[in-house]
Amino acid sequence: MHVTLGYTMVGLVAFRIIWGLMGTRYARFSAFLRSPASVIRYLTSLAKARPERHVGHNPAGALAILAILLMTWAVGVTGWAAYNSVGGEWPGELHEGIANAMLALVAVHVLAVVMSSILHRDNLIGAMVSGYKSGHAGESIRRAHWGVAAVLIAAVFVWWGAQWRAAPHVPPADQPAAAQVHQQKQGDDD
Incomplete structure (x- = not known):
């Protein structure tokens, strides 16, 4: 599941990069x-x-x-390298370090969105989910791309289904190892 979700995230980033070049305004x-000066001015x-x-x-x-x-x-890259034993132990360590730093950044980002919603008196979370935000007529985009969203969600579910079908069968963890070996031998005799 970890690997499937990792590939899913990398795929969503690839989509976001394409959408960042071709998507809505x-x-x-x-x-x-924007420039670092505009970030400082905003903060x-x-x-x-x-x-x-x-x-x-x-x-x-x-x-x-x-x-x-x-x-x-x-x-994603360091996870792939660790999963495929490329480069020794350091990709796994780097994978964990970057993932933890990313989780911290996501937490700060979520907190900032909540605080911005309060300061701006604007529901930013609702706007992120629905795609609609109040503003002037000239600030709007022509139309929402719900079809693109539906195709993307469908692609993710197809990917998960393919991964689920291809996953090896793992016996329950609470079953003793000897019972697992016995069941395997019995299956081979059938």
């Missing part, structure tokens, strides 16, 4: 990656409790998203 990297506005308003990603959130995407890719 606010999903594109060109629309939300300063948050500290003063007068946050700058952004319909799409704010500069700090955009930086966090980029870091999460890069870290997910790094976790």
